[in-house]
Amino acid sequence: MLTAHGATSAQKAATLAWPRPLPHDRPRDGDARGTRDSQTRPVLAGLATFIARNLPFVAQVALMGLEMTGLARPNSALVWADPADYQRELAEAVGILVTAGIPARIYNHQLCVLDQRLWPYAVRSISDWKNDYLDICRSCSVRDTCGGVFTTSGNRLSQHLRPVP
Numbered sequence: 001m002l003t004a005h006g007a008t009s010a011q012k013a014a015t016l017a018w019p020r021p022l023p024h025d026r027p028r029d030g031d032a033r034g035t036r037d038s039q040t041r042p043v044l045a046g047l048a049t050f051i052a053r054n055l056p057f058v059a060q061v062a063l064m065g066l067e068m069t070g071l072a073r074p075n076s077a078l079v080w081a082d083p084a085d086y087q088r089e090l091a092e093a094v095g096i097l098v099t100a101g102i103p104a105r106i107y108n109h110q111l112c113v114l115d116q117r118l119w120p121y122a123v124r125s126i127s128d129w130k131n132d133y134l135d136i137c138r139s140c141s142v143r144d145t146c147g148g149v150f151t152t153s154g155n156r157l158s159q160h161l162r163p164v165p
Helices: 009-017 041-054 083-099 116-121
Strands: 031-035 060-064 104-107
Touching (some): 041 060, 104 116
């Protein structure tokens, strides 16, 4: 669980104790991106730990929401996970990255589904066509900063979507 400083004390101690393969004065370059789905959910914290330990030079880590296109669509029963169901894992991964000094960004997630402690890390898609909104979003107070839903989502939407008062 995130604390005011981004991670639990145990996460901080473990992250800070690891040897770094590269000096921190090296300029950061490149992004690491990963899509959140039912297959990656159990290893999210492990991925963040691997990146923090072995790739400290990345400029940011983008944790992406699953878009139901390509092979994801015919395999939706295997890969779909409601974002509301992996909040603990997402918060743990963000905490590990932030503690290691690596900027974390959460793309393509709806703010009403995300744990509020993760809102500072949530960003809208850079592709406007990916920021679509449902009718229930009209009265949402955070719509202008929300990632919305993919136009390709079909019926694979979180069951927890609701306007934020």
